[in-house]
Amino acid sequence: MLIVEIAFGVVLAVIILRLLPAIVAVAIVVGVIALITIMALLIWFNFQTIATFVGGLGAVGALYGIPFWLKAKIEKKYPPFAALIRGEPPYNQMAKQPLRLTVMACFSVAVAAVGLGALLGTISVVDILSQAIAK
Numbered sequence: 001m002l003i004v005e006i007a008f009g010v011v012l013a014v015i016i017l018r019l020l021p022a023i024v025a026v027a028i029v030v031g032v033i034a035l036i037t038i039m040a041l042l043i044w045f046n047f048q049t050i051a052t053f054v055g056g057l058g059a060v061g062a063l064y065g066i067p068f069w070l071k072a073k074i075e076k077k078y079p080p081f082a083a084l085i086r087g088e089p090p091y092n093q094m095a096k097q098p099l100r101l102t103v104m105a106c107f108s109v110a111v112a113a114v115g116l117g118a119l120l121g122t123i124s125v126v127d128i129l130s131q132a133i134a135k
Helices: 002-018 020-044 048-077 079-086 094-134
Strands: none
Touching (some): 020 048, 048 094, 079 094
16 A cells, blocks of 8 residues: 555656646735735725735735746756856856856846835735725
8 A cells, every 4th residue: 555655646746846837826826816805805894004014925925936936947947047146167256256246136136126016016906905895
């Protein structure tokens, strides 16, 4: 019986790894739907300020992993980029540091822009939900 359980475990692991991008996408969609539902309930009970904070934290939490997930995919596809990010040879020399700093700064700005967009989007969603529920 143990061999059958191990075989099922291996098959399940292969299926999960094969479908991981789809699983991540579905998890993000389900999380966003749950977040909007929670925000709507908070607005229904006249807690707009709390809904804004909960929505902001939830949106940033849901979207925070996306840039890092994309970075990991790009690192796998382009090994020289991974060496640049990690500071491995030949990018560990002092002459290559300006290029490395520029790439890291661009990534930091992109992550900050995603977070800011999530927060501003949350404020807009709270306004739209409060107008829809008020009518």
